[in-house]
Amino acid sequence: MTATRAEVCVVACAEAWRGDGEILASPMGVVPTIGARLARLTFSPDLLLTDGEAMLIADVPALGEPATAVEGWLPFRRHLALVTGGRRHVMMGASQLDRHGNQNISCVGDWRRPARQLLGVRGAPANTLNHPTSYWIPRHSPRVLVEKVDMVCGVGYDRAAAAGPSATRFHRIPRVVTDLAVLDFETPDRTMRVRSLHPGVTAEELRAATGFRLDVPDHAPRTRAPTAEELRLIRDVLDPRALRGEEVRT
Amino acid sequence: MTSDKRMTADEAASRLESGMTLGIGGWGSRRKPMALVRALLRSDVHGLTVVSCGGPDVGLLAAAGRIRRLVAPFATLDSIPLEPHFRAARQRGAFELTELDEAMFMWGLTAAAHRLPFLPVRAGLGSDVMVVNPGLRTVTSPYEDGEEFVAVPALTLDAALVHLNRADARGNAQYLGPDPYFDDLFCEAAREAYVSCERVVDSAEFAAAGGPQTLLVQRTCVNGVVEAPGGAHFTSCVPDYDRDEAFQAVYAEAAADPVAWREFTGRFLSGDEAAYRAAVAAFKGAAA
Secondary structure (H helix, E strand, O other), X not given: XXXXXXXXXXXXXXXXXXXXXOOEEEEOOHHHHHHHHHXXXXXXXXXXXXXXXXXXXXXXXXXXXXXXXXXXXXXXXXXXXXXXXXXXXXXXXXXXXXXXXXXXOOEEOOOOOOOEEOOOOOOHHHHHHHOOEEEXXXXXXXXXEOOOOOOOOEOOHHHHHXXXXXXXXXXXOOOEXXXXXXXXXXXXXXXXXXXEEOOOOOHHHHHHOOOOOXXXXXXXXXXXXXXXXXXXXXXXXHOOOOOHHHHOOO | OOOOOEOOHXXXXXXXXXXXXXXXXXXXXXXXXXXXXXXXXXXXXXXXXEEEOEOHHHHHHHHOOOEEEEEEOOEOOOOOOOOHHHHHHHHOOOOEEEEOOHHHHHHHHHHHHOOOOEXXXXXXXXXXXXXHOOOOEEEEOOOOOOOEEEEEEOOOEEEEEEEEEEEOOOOOEXXXXXXOOOHHHHHHOEEEEEEEEEEEOOHHHXXXXXOHHHEEEOHHHOOEEEEOOOOOOOOEEOOOEOOOHHHHHHHHHHHOOHHHHHXXXXXXXXXXXXXXXXXXXXXXXXXX
């Protein structure tokens, strides 16, 4: 069985929650949602998941299906309290992301009168200062991976350091998963580096799709392929309607 | 015997004044006090500072030019990520914005409810929330840790509008859905609060509908009770009804085009609440 790019991305997202233990996994987007559920069904069985509303779900339903059992209550106010307690690892989206991990979901252009108003900062400032925050970029392009974001919503390593010890105390960006690669910040100056290239992606392709200078080593590791059991879970159990393919092109 | 606070939505709107700071409950496109917002649109109140986890309440008030300043962490229709009127208003610079993180927003309301000038939060440090809100200050812990936090100022409100599932005539209100949102905080942070509900019931009926923890809003902070069946439409008000996705899609589509928006306003928003309900019923009949 050959995995599609979307399926490689699902497993790469799942890997972000490996070893996280008994915390809330908060995926934003289709592929991270399948990834979080896959992690819970396989190597991270203690993760907590929500139904996307106010319930913590006791089982792991297919995408779009309701849970059959509830194990807890997490309305927005308790969710925000849980954030500050740190027992959560979110994977957020990003309209813009820079090499330091600063993220923007608020607006494009001058904040005072933006060219494109987007969602607003939502919970990104609190998330990034209180618990691990990873990112999911379904379309890796120079418009998303930018030299400088227009509005810092999620705080990157440089801005956290400049803001001082209260900001860095719980700040961590474990992973950035895109449709082309897995990236992280495990460098001396905490700037983005390539952790692995997805199968079939060339170094040149990745460089060209990134809006800042990204060093891609000649022998960059390859993102691991899903196991046969993971593919079965993705295809038959978690996403039988193949919604993952609508978020990531083959 | 305590007073009967029942009134019409238009009477509630008549208590509001131009220039007020107005909190609106619900979250995104969920349990928004839309009948009260529609009544507000029928009034001539303008120049509002609106405090909201924004949804179509913000959209409608922005489209009608009633907002001077918006205090919000976002505006969204949930199933449609971007609120089109909010978006257009921001892009033409129609109002000022105080953009806060969700946690800052919650603690700002909490500070107001507790009559504190601020509450400390970690959220905001290092982000551009500190840049676009130059009035935000930080505070240093007086204890050994010496940590620095953002001092989120109290979001004190002149008035609050919320919509719950049930209320009694005295202003006690009950939510029966999965999430209270911040509705009790909005009422407690406000000098006056107006609660609309799907149905006004006798206090003795509350217990049959849900446990005591569903009694979210207490009458001490409520000034008016409005019976408004379908009063959250087209946002959700579970378990009474889900979001009207078909209607919301029509709203969003119309909002993107001035001609279509004039048509939408003429069809749905030119009369009173009864006319609105009749127009929505006709829309549903045509769609069926």
